[in-house]
Amino acid sequence: xxKFLAIxxxxxxxxxxxxxxxxxxxxxPGLIAQKIDKDxxxxxxxxxxxxxxxxxxxxxxxxTAKMACDILANAGLDIVSNQSGSNLSRxxxxxLIARSNLTGSTTKGDLAVFEIDExxxxxxxxxxxxxxxxxxxxxxDQLDRYGEVDKTAELIGNSLRTAPKDSTxxxxxxxxxxxxxxxxxxxxxxxxxxxSGLKTESKLAIDNKDCLLCGAELDFEYRYxxxxxxxxxxxxxxxxxxxxxxxxxxELNPENSIISLHTSKKENIDLxxxxxxxxxxxxxxxxxxxxxxxxxxxxxxxxxLENFTAAWxxxxxxxxKDKYIFLLLVKNPTGxxxxxxxxxxAKEKKNFLLALNDNFADGTDISWIWDSELELLKDKExxxxxxxxxxxxxALRLKYAELDSKNIxxxxxxxxxxxxxxxxxxxxxxxxxxxxxxxxxxxxxxxxKAGYTEDFWQPPGA
Amino acid sequence: MKYxxxxxxxxxxxxNLYGDYGNILTLKKRCEWxxxxxxxxxxxxxxxxxxxxxxxxxxxxxxxxxQSHIASDLQMRAPKIKEExxxxxxxxTVCGGFQLFGKYFKTATGENIPGIGVFDAWTEAGxxxxxxNVIVDCRKTSSDWVLSEHFNSQETLHTTLVGFENHSGRTxxxxxxxxxxxxxxGLGNIGDGSFEGAVYKNAFGTYLHxxxxxxxxxxxxxxxxxxxxxxxxxxxxxxxxxxxxxKMAHEFAKIRAHNSKSASI
Numbered sequence: 222x223x224k225f226l227a228i229x230x231x232x233x234x235x236x237x238x239x240x241x242x243x244x245x246x247x248x249x250p251g252l253i254a255q256k257i258d259k260d261x262x263x264x265x266x267x268x269x270x271x272x273x274x275x276x277x278x279x280x281x282x283x284x285t286a287k288m289a290c291d292i293l294a295n296a297g298l299d300i301v302s303n304q305s306g307s308n309l310s311r312x313x314x315x316x317l318i319a320r321s322n323l324t325g326s327t328t329k330g331d332l333a334v335f336e337i338d339e340x341x342x343x344x345x346x347x348x349x350x351x352x353x354x355x356x357x358x359x360x361x362d363q364l365d366r367y368g369e370v371d372k373t374a375e376l377i378g379n380s381l382r383t384a385p386k387d388s389t390x391x392x393x394x395x396x397x398x399x400x401x402x403x404x405x406x407x408x409x410x411x412x413x414x415x416x417s418g419l420k421t422e423s424k425l426a427i428d429n430k431d432c433l434l435c436g437a438e439l440d441f442e443y444r445y446x447x448x449x450x451x452x453x454x455x456x457x458x459x460x461x462x463x464x465x466x467x468x469x470x471x472e473l474n475p476e477n478s479i480i481s482l483h484t485s486k487k488e489n490i491d492l493x494x495x496x497x498x499x500x501x502x503x504x505x506x507x508x509x510x511x512x513x514x515x516x517x518x519x520x521x522x523x524x525x526l527e528n529f530t531a532a533w534x535x536x537x538x539x540x541x542k543d544k545y546i547f548l549l550l551v552k553n554p555t556g557x558x559x560x561x562x563x564x565x566x567a568k569e570k571k572n573f574l575l576a577l578n579d580n581f582a583d584g585t586d587i588s589w590i591w592d593s594e595l596e597l598l599k600d601k602e603x604x605x606x607x608x609x610x611x612x613x614x615x616a617l618r619l620k621y622a623e624l625d626s627k628n629i630x631x632x633x634x635x636x637x638x639x640x641x642x643x644x645x646x647x648x649x650x651x652x653x654x655x656x657x658x659x660x661x662x663x664x665x666x667x668x669x670k671a672g673y674t675e676d677f678w679q680p681p682g683a
Numbered sequence: 684m685k686y687x688x689x690x691x692x693x694x695x696x697x698x699n700l701y702g703d704y705g706n707i708l709t710l711k712k713r714c715e716w717x718x719x720x721x722x723x724x725x726x727x728x729x730x731x732x733x734x735x736x737x738x739x740x741x742x743x744x745x746x747x748x749x750q751s752h753i754a755s756d757l758q759m760r761a762p763k764i765k766e767e768x769x770x771x772x773x774x775x776t777v778c779g780g781f782q783l784f785g786k787y788f789k790t791a792t793g794e795n796i797p798g799i800g801v802f803d804a805w806t807e808a809g810x811x812x813x814x815x816n817v818i819v820d821c822r823k824t825s826s827d828w829v830l831s832e833h834f835n836s837q838e839t840l841h842t843t844l845v846g847f848e849n850h851s852g853r854t855x856x857x858x859x860x861x862x863x864x865x866x867x868x869g870l871g872n873i874g875d876g877s878f879e880g881a882v883y884k885n886a887f888g889t890y891l892h893x894x895x896x897x898x899x900x901x902x903x904x905x906x907x908x909x910x911x912x913x914x915x916x917x918x919x920x921x922x923x924x925x926x927x928x929x930k931m932a933h934e935f936a937k938i939r940a941h942n943s944k945s946a947s948i
Binding site for chain 2: 361369371586620
């Protein structure tokens with residue numbers, strides 16, 4: 222009875238928020254259902270025949286989830302996911318309820334792919350009994366919410382202990398923090414990058430230099446970014462595990478990457494990944510590792526990754542009259558640095574809008590912008606508009622990066638900042654926007670209201 | 684004559700949480716913009732250091748793991764560091780660094796990590812993290828600082844610190860160490876909203892990130908003046924800089940602190 226009431230009221234809420242066009246609305250129905258029946262989630266996932274996939278980690282959850290869903294949909298699986306961006310457990314419940322009958326006895330779909338925040342893992346894993354868990358990476362992110370990076374690793378590790386024995390944990394071999402999580406579970410698979418040509422010398426935003434097993438320093442032969450690379454412990458036997466899934470060759474371009482994949486099924490796949498950046502190669506690798514275990518063939522993987530479009534706001538090109546906007550979500554120094562790096566290698570100077578909010582969902586501590594390499598923008602900028610709640614802080618960061626103050630404008634109002642930004646780019650050119658999470662939502666709303674992009678709300682799981 | 688100062692960044696590899704690089708960058712730029720030479724040296728565990736030739740040392744915050752990793756190395760350098768602090772060497776220590784400059788840190792598991800006792804202070808792990816924006820009033824405490832005449836007559840920007848705290852340690856001060864200031868908004872050393880940080884001679888300890896120096900340029904300049912005094916044994920007036928942007932960010936941080944809630948989680 223509880224289950225029925227939970228589903229009934231949640232479906233009502235879903236109907237109303239969609240009819241009234243209140244936007245978002247992916248969390249409310251789930252909240253209602255959970256209030257009525259706190260076990261609703263574990264009841265509904267039992268209906269799915271191929272079970273549940275959990276994707277967690279600091280960066281790349283949403284992109285990896287969407288890539289995996291695209292590939293597996295090509296392979297003919299019917300997938301439920303919470304990819305509308307609401308990645309707390311209420312979003313998951315909403316997604317499942319949208320696909321369940323009123324009694325909750327059946328839920329349409331073969332497989333559920335859920336992205337789970339690191340902090341939610343301890344409750345999510347026992348509740349969902351996942352068959353597969355992917356851990357993308359562990360970086361410094363919103364520390365005011367989760368405590369410190371080590372604690373995040375421990376939190377995920379302990380949650381892996383509660384996963385079913387026969388489940389598979391898919392780990393990033395290049396991230397020592399993630400790789401060391403193998404000690405928490407029996408059944409693991411690894412993915413990693415094996416092209417040393419992509420290494421970096423940058424020393425900013427290295428979040429982990431010590432072995433999590435013994436505390437001694439790690440020796441890095443090379444790093445791709447942050448603390449991702451080829452490493453071994455200077456004291457104990459811990460070293461980068463040999464991954465079954467690799468990218469063994471990669472060529473980085475401003476708008477895409479040409480990569481050669483090797484899967485655990487021993488297939489080699491050459492393809493053009495439709496979005497740029499080394500971090501997206503990792504996302505593609507994680508998605509491929511999962512898809513290949515679940516039976517996707519090389520054609521389906523290739524098609525999924527070559528035709529991939531990023532989840533809303535994370536990396537998105539939007540046409541505004543005769544100009545373009547490129548939105549790139551920033552959450553932490555590493556993500557910010559890698560995004561900057563992918564867009565500044567072109568010769569011509571660009572126009573930027575940096576939108577820094579400090580609401581709860583952005584992380585209320587903005588110290589991380591000082592660990593970001595804003596120096597990369599030097600001499601690459603035509604104009605930079607600093608906007609959002611902490612616009613002054615961003616402008617101050619740019620001042621100490623010694624960027625030319627003539628090119629920097631502070632406009633705290635995001636709508637006005639967007640207007641100024643667009644007026645500064647010429648016809649056919651692009652305004653590059655780096656917003657934090659709530660700033661991205663705000664910008665997205667302005668664009669939707671002006672009719673430049675479709676409403677991001679879609680029925681969960683659609 | 685061209686002046687210069689030497690800065691030593693202690694353990695940047697292990698203690699680099701929360702934008703500490705911004706503090707070094709701020710000191711460096713504010714010297715360079717005035718034609719003052721700056722040398723920044725970094726040391727890790729086991730590296731040689733010559734504290735007698737250093738004007739300012741910086742130790743940032745780290746995770747517990749980072750902290751225990753460097754604690755014994757720091758211990759070996761303690762006599763030298765304390766000797767130089769008695770002679771006027773400037774020190775800025777933030778969060779975990781601040782804790783290690785106290786007498787000891789008692790962790791949640793009951794383990795005692797010894798500090799080097801620059802400050803008459805000790806830290807005990809608390810059950811909840813203290814998190815949020817902070818405003819600190821330094822009027823009372825800064826009146827004793829060397830060179831206080833340089834600041835006291837001036838606007839409140841020169842007596843107020845803004846920043847962000849995020850710590851689970853509770854730091855108690857003994858008789859011989861003063862707090863850095865009084866909390867106007869935020870939770871502070873022991874979480875009761877009374878005092879923030881610690882001062883002993885030219886050594887400063889604080890829980891403020893942000894990082895602390897960019898948005899509190901008067902404090903950055905106070906450190907630079909003190910470092911110059913250490914090297915040249917005389918008060919050297921700093922050329923004024925255009926701090927318009929620093930003031931804007933400082934003032935907005937105050938507004939944000941007043942409008943937001945601190946959390947204990």
